[in-house]
Amino acid sequence: MAEEGEEAPQPPQKRFYRQRAHANPLADHTLRYPARPQDMDWARLFPAFFPPGAAATPGEPPPRVEFADLGCGYGGLLVALSPLFPRTLMLGLELRLKVAAFAGTRLRALRGAGPGRGHNAACVRGNAMRHLPHFFTKGQLSKLFLLFPDPHFKRPKHRWRLVNAALLPELGFVLRPGGLVYTVTDVPELHRWMVAHFGEHPLFQEVPLAELDGDPVVSRLATATEEGRKVQRAGRPVYPAIFRRLPDPPPLPV
Known part of the structure; x- marks a missing residue:
């Protein structure tokens, strides 16, 4: 929230952030990312959770990001989930430069709109296909989103x-064992592709949607993002699928 006498940050306008819809994730983009997760400056992204001068509570681990939205676009899902999980840090990774800038500016403006709004959500420019282990440690996340x-x-x-x-x-x-990967698309062939790839991997198992009736995320998968609302306006069907991270297999005998 803006201090007294300060002007609150204004929400960004998309007309200043136009960019092509597609980006090659295998190209060499000019990106800044930590060499390892411990080098990430989380206090810069989540200052409300890392007050200056505040001493860490003995025996209590520092706050860590638990939700990650891969290809977060304009940040719609982060905006929707932030008030639902106010004590959970969530990070969006977006490869497109101007789109990532829009999402980051949008979330900072949301923080200035009132206490407790958007302080647990942030976006950085990053390539999820190359740099996930640079941001997150083993088993750090409880939810991943691919919308x-x-x-x-x-x-x-x-x-x-x-x-x-x-x-x-x-x-x-x-992703930690028991954690969930949420996917949704309006492209049937891509839906089948994702279900097949997750189904063939020994660390994942599809979760019937009926088992997640009480999950507040599920009802927002198709409508929280700008792309989802575009699909909704066009009247196209959507295809959600959710996968649970299974326990690690036992080590092979020596």
């Missing part, structure tokens, strides 16, 4: 898809 990922329709570009055989082990690394 309306780019379908990359052309077959030669299928390797650009966010869900792929190379990324799934990294998702399993940063």
